[in-house]
Amino acid sequence: MASSCRYWKYSINEHGTQDIPAMIERIHQTKVTELENSQKIVEEESGNDQPYKLCAICHSLGGAAILMYILTRRIEVKPHRLSRLILLSPAGFHHDSNPVFTMMECLFLLLSPLLAPFVSAFYIPTxxxxxxxxxxxxxxxxxxxxxxxxxxxxxxxxxxxxxxxxxxxxxxxxxxxxMPAVSFRVALHLAQIKHTRKFMMFDYGSAAANMKAYGSPQPLDLGEFYSLIDIPVDLVAGRKDKVIRPSMVRKHYKLMKDAGVEVSYNEFEYAHLDFTFSHHEELLAYVMSRLILVGASMKQQPGQKSLKNRRKEGQTSSSR
Structure with a gap:
């Protein structure tokens, strides 16, 4: 278990802007290499330079990180290479929570300036x-x-x-x-999000530091950029979830719906950990039903005309 202060110096920002891009670019390189022989054929047929479909299924903090990844890539005008998101109880909004989490947020924000120089992460050291x-x-x-x-x-x-x-x-x-550990900055980032009631990137604590990171004195409010999401998103909430309540998942849904995103919302009788630690056939069936939608779209890529339509056009040209 690494104990270097430099190692633990990351927030959710680094998950969304460094870790996920590195993983997806590696997947992209591998898939393009595997499909190298058929790539030219796919490009000619569809006009698309990505010969595969890639979906992301994320839970909790992973949901917030993948949304941050897509939005920052779109802001930077870079390809995100994803075709669909399935987010299970995604983080991002946390102001509707039980008193214990609210008390933890207040204490953490109050003590963080004192703890930051001495605590780099929360983990069992040896x-x-x-x-x-x-x-x-x-x-x-x-x-x-x-x-x-x-x-x-x-x-x-x-x-x-x-x-x-x-x-x-x-x-x-x-x-x-x-064993799992939590970076101090990740915990602080979550406390900031809960306190501001916004899905924001990490606040570095000063206007100068934020200006250097974002080009503005305040960290980016990612909820304001939901209109940039250009792929379907499926949101799933747990009715018994007390970590990220359904109301907070519906907050994502409302913002996306208002921004014109193709988004769906569903609820199951789950708690927060049930999405990953339990084995429910209904959840598996739901996820597979959403993935099938991506598989169906591959049958006819954007710009690719069906054989039937081509024949019709051929007959029209002949009659002319």
Whole structure:
């Protein structure tokens, strides 16, 4: 687990403007290489220089990061290479939350100037303590009183069925070498978003610093640029979600709808973690139904005419 202050010096901005672009460009290079032999044929038929369709399915913070990626790429007039977004309980708006999160936001914004020089991230620093945490969590789960108390607290914070909270610790990315951590700036960025009630990029704390980063004294309000989204977006909310409530997902939906984006909205009886830790066939069926729409659009690319239409045009030309 890296402990360098320089390593942890990132917010959601870096996820959306550096990490995701690097991943998608790598995918693009790989796919173009794989399809190199057929690329010319596709370009001739469709007039499109991207011979594949790429969709993004994102949950929570990933939803905010992918929206930031698309909007910043569009502002910079660069291709984002995506064909559709499916966002499961996406972050971005957080002002409608329970009192615990509101209290955490106020405390964090108040103490952040004091903590920033000393705290780079929130994580368990050594392998020994990570192993100890993992062991204690499993032991506590087997104690009815303690296990039940933890389940109640987790259920209050995130909603839904928390009975498998210890099972989460057995997932591949929860291990002695690589347990999840949160950058201080990511936590601060989320607190800023909640406080301003806007889906904003990171506030560097001064007009000069923001001017250097964005060309304006205030960080960009991404909600004001939703009209730049040029692909379909499917938003999904969980009715039992207490981390990102349905009202906050509907906030994305309203802004996108008002901006003329092709957007849909759906709700399921899920809590926040159910989207990733549970196995619900109905969610899988829904996601696949949205992906099929992209597959259907590939059958007739923009600018590509069907064989039937070509024949009709040929007959018209002959009659002339």
């Amino acid at each position: 392998r020994f303590f990570r192993m100890l945490f993992n062991k204690l969590a499993r032991d506590f789960h087997n104690l009815p009183a303690v296990g039940g108390l933890v389940q109640t607290l987790i259920s209050y914070l995130v909603g839904g069925d928390s009975s498998n909270w210890v099972g989460v610790l057995g997932l591949p990315h929860y291990n002695m070498n690589d």
